[in-house]
Amino acid sequence: MARPRQERAEQTRDAILNAAAEMFDEYGYAGASINRILERAGVTAGALYFHFKSKEALARAVMNAQSESIVPFLGSKGLQRLVDITLIWSFQLQRDPMLRAGVRLTGEQATFGLQDATPYQEWADIMTGILTESAENNELQAGVEPRELAEFVVEACTGMQMYASVVSGRQDLPDRAVRMWRLLLPGVAVPAVVARTEVNPLRVRLAATAPAQAAGATS
Structure with a gap:
């Protein structure tokens, strides 16, 4: 009972x-x-x-439920997993009210008396774990510090979605996420990893709509 x-x-x-x-x-x-x-x-x-x-x-x-809109779709490993988080995030923000509300409230929280960095810190922790493993597998260039890069990606995505929200209603957010990685990857990953990491709008949609195994099928 x-x-x-x-x-x-x-x-x-x-x-x-x-x-x-x-x-x-x-x-x-x-x-x-x-x-x-x-x-x-x-x-x-x-x-x-x-x-x-x-x-x-x-x-x-x-x-604090933001990661639940993204993590279940992940199936890839290494640096590709970090890229996929941002690609799925960019697509889910267009269609998932839970994720959009979480992002909106996190940005508006000062207006209702909160100062809670937990959502940002959770993402930074998740990304730091991925990047630490990537560093251990020699995917990152020498001198790239996992926590520093993780926080930078969180900061970049926060600003990027705010800009895209005003400019296009977030319709071009997946393309902006792709552009971010095309600019960032050569400076943080070793050449072999840059060459094999998929960064394209098609992967955005496949990763966000297919089961987790599909997201990692091409990794």
Whole structure:
């Protein structure tokens, strides 16, 4: 009996989180009222507050769910995996409300009294792990420090998506991610890795829509 109740609770929590993401994506933190979230989720206030103590806690959960929109699609290894994170991210920002809401809230958080660097730090940690392994496998040029490069990529992507949002509504974000790597790879990777790393818009779409195994099939 306990398992069905647990599954229902998980389904309710997911429904609330998804509804909140849609509202935050559409209206921002200030405009996404609890009543709007309840109506979209189709749950009671009691159910919402059972899972999330406040609107702020709900916003934090959305902010910190960004990697869940990307990591499940990854199947590649080494430096290709880092490239694929940014390619999938650039495509998912066009279609995934959870990711868009997380990015929007992370950027807007000062307006509702937060200063939470966790989303940025999580991405930097993920990328540092990938780059550390890449360095151990001699994929990086001498002198490239994994944490420094990881933080730079997070910083570059943060600014890039903000620019693309204003210029094109993020429609050209995948192409901008491709351009970033075409400029960056020769300066951080050894020539053999540069030659075999796939950086193109087609991989963006394949990696974001196919199972994780497909993302690594050509790596």
